[in-house]
Amino acid sequence: MDEKNTQDRSGLDPEMADAPQNTRKTIKRLIALLLEQKVAVVLIILSTLLSIGLFAVTPLIMGWAIDALIDNLRVNGPGGGFSELAEIIGVPLMLLAAAYLLSACFSFVQEYTMASVGEKLVLSLRQKISEKITRLPLRYYDSHQTGDLLSRTTNDLDRVAEVLKTGLLQFINGTVNIAVSIVVMLSLNVFLTVLILLAMSISVVVTKWISAKNFKVALDNQSALGELNSQIEELYTGNLIIKTFNRQEAVRGTVKAISQRQYEANKKAQFVMFAIYPVIRFLTQLGFVMTAIVGGILVVNNTMTIGIVQAFLQYVNQISEPITQASYFLNSFQSAMASAERVFDVLDEEEERPDHSTLQELPKTRGAVTFEEVQFGYIPEKMLMKGVSLSVKPNEMVAIVGPTGAGKTTLVNLLMRFYELNGGRILIDDTDIQELSKSQLRKIVGMVLQDTWLFNGTIAENIAYGKMDATREEIVAAATASRCDHFIRTLPQGYDTVIAGEDGSLS
Amino acid sequence: MGLQVAKHNKRNQRLHQHGCISDAVVMTGMVSMELVYIPLAAMVIFMILILVLFKKASPVSRTIQTRVDRVNRIVRESVVGVRVIRAFDNTSYEQKRSDDTFVAYADNVIHLNRIFAMFNPMVWAIMGITMVAVVWFGGYLVLQATTQIGSIMAVMQYTVIILMFLMMSAMVIVMVPRMIACLERISEVLDTAPEIADDREAVASPSVKGSKLIVFNDVSFSYQGAEEPVLRNLSFCCEAGKTTAIIGGTGSGKSTIAALMLRLYDIQEGQILVAGNDIRRMTQHDLRESISYVPQKAFLFSGTIAENLRTGKPDATDADLRQAVKIAQAEAFITTLEAGYQSPVAQGGSNFSGGQKQRLCIARALVKKAPIYIFDDSFSALDYQTDAALRSELKLAMKDACLIVVAQRISSIMDADQIIVLDNGSIAGIGRHEELLRDCSLYREIADSQVKREG
Structure with a gap:
């Protein structure tokens, strides 16, 4: 995803987060x-x-x-x-x-x-x-x-x-x-009941007032905690930079400050929770005391x-x-x-456009790809491609060159139908890719992604991701073909080394 | 969070409860010595019940934390890897994998809930029977004229109080297994000893001796537990004012060399000297102060562009920043931003493209101004023109520095003073571009393949 506009990314405002809209x-x-x-x-x-x-x-x-x-x-x-x-x-x-x-x-x-x-x-x-x-x-x-x-x-x-x-x-x-x-x-x-309910309503009012206060304090605590979490996550991923730029001391200070803030907020929240609870309980007990007194009088009066x-x-x-x-x-x-x-x-979010109901059986693919007057923009107001046409014949190797942001990756994204066109069409062997199911389409197009993202699992599992039932021999063969057999063998557990998802333990 | 809540609840409620429960027992005794045995018996039964429940729930409760982690991981992967999953058309497999994980988690929670479903009803039953017993034996005492009716009521209230507080403490105890699981995870992290520690007699303030800033003497290194070493018998040196390039296939150990220079790992054989000192005899702080590093994977902190550029040198002036940015070819895009150097950087730098991030990382390293610069495959996301412009400006500005460039593209390194060709962890050739083209078959191979592909 090259230099496209990403300014509309909407973060979640923690202050707003906890009031339901409807x-x-x-x-x-x-x-x-x-x-x-x-x-x-x-x-x-x-x-x-x-x-x-x-x-x-x-x-x-x-x-x-x-x-x-x-x-x-x-x-x-x-x-x-x-x-x-x-x-x-x-x-x-x-x-x-x-x-x-x-x-x-x-x-x-x-x-x-x-x-x-x-x-x-x-x-x-x-x-x-x-x-x-x-x-x-x-x-x-x-x-x-x-x-x-x-x-x-x-x-x-x-x-x-x-x-x-x-x-x-x-x-x-x-x-x-x-x-x-x-x-x-x-x-x-009836008389005693009404008296009791009156006494209790006092405690309800007080409780309500306190819990409103508590809600605000709890929100503060929540947002402090959120800040701490995201800070920790960032420092964890940026560990290498922190070490090589000798930032350990500074980072420790930052984390300490945020932790302190979270501690304060949490302490406040807990205080409201626990120190004021007995007060409410006391108020409630007033009802109990009153029942005893009034009940005693009623008993003496024989009612x-x-x-x-x-x-x-x-x-x-x-x-x-x-x-x-x-x-x-x-x-x-x-x-x-x-x-x-x-x-x-x-x-409720809008979904990917569903596959056409008329799925035709795809004959053996020859591998011709044609773009016809393709129009596309990641944001509808900002068209990136205004009528791109090109065709690739079977067995041709085509390279796409251009400066960053020119739309190289976008061409591939469109071919894989990761995004829908705003105009024009894309054909594989004279078949509009719209007429194929996404599953069919993606089976006939193999793709190496720009972000080489690997799954959490062993190296062997990751290599076999496209073919779940691959044998160990097939996996080693694939690794040798992509020139990484030796490199894998230098890793701690070889093919069974566990890769942590999407982080940087491998190049 | 769970741990915190558990801790707080425990502390606050315990204090409270012990007081209340013992008060209630003492008061019951004062009201009627005979009847005190009834609430005491109820307490004992209640505690046995809690013990049994605790034993049953403990293992279930402990696994919950790991299940939660798995759910988080699976969801994270399916979101982060959405492109890979779709490109490989593996949606249904992923779907099944998540479903299984979710169901396992839900089953675990339901199992735990069901164990505790017994708790409240049992407490109610115990309380009811205790009440009946109090009235029965209390009634007898009243008939015997040894106790007043009011005492029965008092004992009943005390019984309620005792059981109520026992119930609350039980709810806290329930959290203990999960809390222990959390504590274990925390101490696992805390108990991990850092692998690399500073030498206690480290060289105080290392001085630069001679122009050979980095020397590798017969260095071999393997990752812990690996079948084969990554690097074998490497010997070379990098001089001030010169550019050393390292090239080789993926997994040939290029980036590992950079990591070793920074002492991110300790080598098993040989010696690495930086500025004439064995890096194991220097403090990590001093070593890394003398090296400015650009990582392979561009990483920016959230904050502003200026804050990021100042990472290595907090007191850098605005002029320093501008100069670095100019060399790194990042000036053009920063000036188009409305807030310029004060523009916000989102977490992970996600509001910049790969190429922009890489250029900012380069600028950040330049601001640090160290005698040694390492560029770990740092030009990969740049297009050819930007790459070339950057390299020529770099060469001009860094006349006295020792530059180490790890690269995959021949075009990025062909004008280096010294090129090291790596083949599966050992040196296949050292020399200038023309020499290597002549003498090193592997280098020729790489060059040929790239020229063909790029031409």
């Missing part, structure tokens, strides 16, 4: 994907309802048992052994144990099913992206950075998976738990039994935790949605 649309798409696993989703919802429902009844049963105990004390006074006890609270305690155990069973069903749902969804997205990578036009790769595409396929998808796995489960559990608890509490005592107060205390415990976590979840949910959006963006 949350609703993204959620809709994710739900549609989720519904591909309908059975599992239905199973999860059912088991959640049953498990939480059962769990939500337990404070009531407990209240029943305690009230029974109190009534007995009031009527019969103290005294009696286990057999009397069994008569008084045997039934409620059996029910209680059954409710706990059943609830745990359903919860296991829910978690076990959920264990695969999120991951399967992400797997299918990952496969879709990797398929997409094979179909995106090369134009896309010219205008996008590799790292960007990589992070969409890995980091972004992992984030989506994480939220689907833990976040979604917490969210479902929390919502159902809160809803059921509030309904039960309302049915027991409520001790068992019910006890039940209220358990409900307050049950709903306070999900409420505290809700806003933290919303943050990770938001950034996961932004991630999902970036993934969908790639999936």
